[in-house]
Amino acid sequence: MQNDPRSHGLWELTAPPAPSTTLLYGHVDTDVAIIGAGYTGLSAALHLAQESHDVVVLEAEEIGFGGSGRNVGLVNAGLWVMPQDLMATLGATMGRRVLDLLGNGPRLVFDLVEKHAIACEATPTGTLHCAVGNGGLENLRERERQWQALGAPVRLMDATEAARHIGSTAYTGALLDERAGTIQPLAYARGLARAAIGAGARIHTHTRVTGAQQAGEWWHLRTSGGGSVRARWIIVATNAYTTNMWPELRAELVHLPYFNLATRPLPPRLLETILPQRQGAWDTREILTSFRLDQAGRMVLGSVGALDRAGRAIHHAWGRRALGRIFPQLKHEPFETEWYGSIGMTTDAVPRFHQLAPNVVSISGYNGRGISPGTAFGMVLAQLICGQITMAQMPLPRSTTQPARARAAREAFYTVGSAVAHAGTGWL
Template sequence: MVIIGAGFTGLSTALALASRGQKVAVLEAGEPGEGASGRSGGQVIPGLRHFMKDLNAAYGEAAARRAHDFGSTAADACFDLIDANSIACEAVRSGKIQVADTQAGLADAKVRADAWQKRGAPVRFLDRDELIAATGTRGYLGGWIDMRGGSVQPLALTRGLASASRTAGATVYARSRVRSAARTGAAWRVSTANGHVTAPKLLLATNATTDALWPGLCQTFLRVWSYQIATTPLSAELRAHILPGDQSVSDTRRVLRYFRTDAAGRLIVGGKGRARTPASIDDFDFQRQTLGRLYPELADHPLEYAWGGEVCITADRLPRIIRLGPDAYAHLGCNGKGVAWCTAIGEAFAEMFTSGDERALPIPVTPLKRIPFHWLRHVYVGVGGAWLRLRDSLDAASAPTLKESK
C-alpha cells in the first residue's frame, strides 16, 4: 500500500493498516505535518456541519445515516487514537462552543443543540450570561456547547501519528515529493526524485495541498487560507475570565472566526486570511482586530506567533472520497473540520482496503468532478469572500456586535 501525504488522513490510515500487519509506505513532500494538518486550528469538532435533511439529499437515506453516525463519533475516535498511542499533543477535551452574534445564528444554535440532545449527545444551549462566563467576551448573544469536542496542538498530533505509524511498521518518507503515479500492470508505480514505490493500492491524501500530480483533482475544490495569531501567555488574572474552562470556540458567521487557548496559556485567534502565504505581520490585521474586539483588554497585548494554513473547500461543503482508478482513491474536502474527521477515517480506509468493501467508508465514493470554470478560482474566493463578509455585516447590523462589547 502506498499513501501520498503525511497529514491526518494519510498517517491515521498508515497506522491502522500497519497495525493490521499490512506493508505501508507514506510519501510526504515536506515533513509530516508541514502542510494543512500541522497548520490547522487544532479544534476537534464532532459531526458534520449539515443537518440530516441535507445529508439525505446529498447521499440518500442509508448513506446519510452512515455519514452522520461516523461524524458524531469522530471526536471520540480522535481522542481514543491519541490515548491508545500516548501521543503528547496537548489534548484537551473540555468541550467545543459555537457562538452566535446575530438572531439568525442564535436560532440556528438552538436548533442544533436540540437536534443533538434528541440523539443523546452531551450538548446544551448557552444563554448570553452563561456564554460570557464561559468565554469572557461579551460580544455574543448565546451559543451551544458540545462536550465531545476539544482541542489539540495539531503539529504535535501529526508528528505523533507519524511516530506511531513507524512503530507499528509503516515506512514514512519525508522530503519525497511525488512526481508521478501511474498504473503498471496490476500495481501502482509512484515515483519521486530519489526512487519509486510499487504497490497494489494507492491513497492520495493531500487535501488542501493537492497539486497537479493527478489531472483534474485540484480542480474539484477551492483552496482558501486561514490565518492564526497567538498571544504571549496570558497572566493568571486574565486566564481567570478568558476561556477559564479551556473550551475551543468558533462562531456562526459565513466568514468564520475561531479561538482557543493552548497549554502555555496563549490565546489563539484564527479566521480567513488573504489568498496566499502570509508575507509579513501586516497580513494578520484581521486576526489582530478580531482579538481586540473579542477582548478589548488584549487589544495591545503582544503576539508571540503568527502563521497560515490552507483549507480545502468543496462546493457543497461536504468531504469527498474520489475513485482515481483500480484500488486507488483520493480523500479531500474537510472544510475546516479535518482534525476529528481525518484522524478517525484512517480505520475506515484500513477496513476498506483490507476487505475491498467500500461500504466501510463513511461517505459514498464518487468520480472526479471538476468545479466549472475553476480557472476563475481566485475570483470565486475573492468576490465570494467579500460577499459573505457583507452578508455577515448586514446580519449583525441589528444585533449586539463585538465592537459594542467594550
Template structure:
C-alpha cells in the first residue's frame, strides 16, 4: 500500500511525451512540468511564442501530482499578515491576484475540457480548538473587508456541513473548490502541447548556462532559448548552473479509503467541500468523485507506521462510521516552504526567472504565477508580476525548521493528541 498514489490510479487525463533526443531552439524554455510550468507554457503559446518544456520525470510527478487538490483563494497566511510582511501595496496586489486564482483555474478547466473531477462548492477551514476559532474569526473579518464571499459557520453549521461534530466552527470560502490535481496538471500539459509546446519527459537537465541565450543540456539533447522559466520548486534536484533552492523541507502524506458505502456518502461532506484544520500540524480531509475518503497531514511516512496508525485513529474520531474502514492508497509529497510562507520569484539572469515556495498552496498560485511569468519573460516587463522578483534567496534555518516540523508531526501523531 505504501507509496500508492490515488491520483495515478484515478486520473482520467492521459499524457505522455518523448525523451529529448535532439538539439532544439525556442523562444522560451521551461524546466519543470507542474502547475507553474504547464500554465506558463500554455500562456506563452497564447502569446505566440515557440515553447519547449523539459520534465525530469513525468508531468505532475512532483508536488503537482501529489497535492491534496484544494483550489484555494489566497495564501495560507491571513491577508493582513501578507501586507505586513510585503508592505501594504505589494501585499494587497498579491492578495487580489490570488483571490482571483480559483477563477483562473476553473476557467482553464472549462476552456480546455480538462477531466479533473472539478467541483466548486467551496472549502472549509475548520477550527480544531477555541484558539483556532479565534484565528478564523480574525481571518473572516479580514476577508470581509476585502469583499470576499466568505461565511463563518458555528459548531452546529460546521457539523452539518462536514458530518462531524469535533470542530468549534469553520470559515467557508465559496471562491474555492476541489479537483483531481494530477488530472488538472496533465490537462494543462495536453492543452499546451495541442497549442504547439514541445514537451519532453524523463529528460533531466544536466547543465544550464547563459551566453546571449539560455542553453540547457540533457543526456541526449539540448535546448537553446531566448528566455527561461525554472519551475521545479520542491522537486528541484540541482544541476550545473542551477543549484538546489534552499527551502525548508516539509512533507505531507495522504491516505484514501475504498469508495464509501452509499449509507455514508451523504453523511460525510455531502457537498464535497475540501477541508483543512487550524492545527499547528495541519490535517486535511475530502472525498473524491468515486466517494473515497481522503485524509492528509504533515509528515514523512515512516517504517514504524506512526503517521498511518494516527490516521486510522483520527479518521475514527472524526467520523465514527469509518472506524472499520481500511486505507487503499497511501502517498506523500514535498512542499516548497519559503521562509515567510510567501511564494518567491527569483531572477536567474537575463530573461530568466524561477518560481518557488508556494508553501502548500500550489494550484491557484502556481497557475496564475506561471501565467504571469510567461507574459513577463516574453515582453520583458516584470512590473505586471504579482510578486516583485528577488535576486537571491536563502533560509539559514531551513534544516532545523524542517526537522522541527517533522519531529512535531511525529510527536502529535504518536500520542494522538488531536
C-alpha cells in the first residue's frame, strides 16, 4: 500500500483482492457514519447493515491499512492482562462481561469467516504461549489457574510436551489455548468489508474526514475529496491510526512499534518438524517474540521494533539469530518479506470506550490484541446503536479521554530500547 512494501509485506502479497470501493463524491445521508475500515469499523458496519441500518464507512487510506492489515494474525482470547487483574481494574460486573465477550471472541471471528466464506487462511487450532525459564513457567501456571477457574479450555504443557507442539526445545513449557488460532489478517479485513458491502453497507476509501459539525440530531462530516455525509450516529474506529480528527484518541494511546519478517515457503522436510498443528505462538519475554506459519508454510517471526533507519538492520540481524535459536533447522532460511506498524497501548492494557459527543462513540486501545476484540467490540457498538443494549449494559465503562503521560518519550523509548535490546548478543 502507498507503494511501500514494508507497510503490509507478506499479507498484501497473499491476500485476495479488496472489494471495489471508490472515493466519496457529492453528498450522502445515512443512519451511521463509521470512520475507519479496520476490524472494529468493518464489524460494526456488517452487524449494523444486517439489522437494516444504512451505513457508510469512510476510510482515509485503504481497507485494513492500519493495524488490521499489519499484525501477525494471532486470534487470541481475552486481553494481555490476567482475568483477575482485569476484574480488579473494571470491577466484577464489567470485568466478567469483558472476559465472557473476549473469551468467546475467537469463536465470533471463526464463525464470521465460515458464515461469509471469507478466504483468510483461518486455522482454529489454538495458540501457544511459550515459557522462557522458570519465571515464564510460573507466569503461565497462574494464567492457567485463572482461566480454568472461568471454565476456559487452556492447559499448561511441560517442556517435553511443549517441544512436540512447537518443534523446539527452547522453552520450559507452553500454555495451549484451544479457543484461539490464526488468520491472514489483511485477508480477514477485506473479507469483512466484502461481507458488509453484501449486507448493504457503503465503503469509501481514500476518503479522509476533515471536519465534523453537529446540527440538531444530525452530524455533518466533510471529506478530503469534497464529499459530505449527514449521519445520526458516528463511530470513530481509527484506533492507533487516528490523525487530525478527534486527536484526543491519539493522545491517550502510546504507540508501540511491531515488525514481522517472513521466510520463503519452507520445504516439506522442514515443515514436518515445526508447529505440526499450525498453532500461532509467542513467548513470555518482556520484549516478546512471536512466530507462526502461514498457509503456504512460510515462517513469520515478529517482535517489538520499527523497520526504519538503523532499526531495520538491527532487527533483521536479531531475527536471524532468534530464528536459529528457536529452530536451528531454519538458521539458513532467508527472510523474503518484512513489514511493521503501530500498536495502540493504554496505561492499564484495557481498551477504552468513549462517547466523544452526543451520538459519537469509539472503542480503541487493543494493546496488540486487535483481531477478536476489534471484531467483538465492533459488534457491541452496533448493538448499542440498534438499541439492543443500553449504555449501562456495555462491557466497558464510558470514560473520558486522558492524555498519556510522557507519551512522546515513551514512544521513543520503545523504538530505541527495542533496537538496543535486539542489538545485544542475548536472545531478546
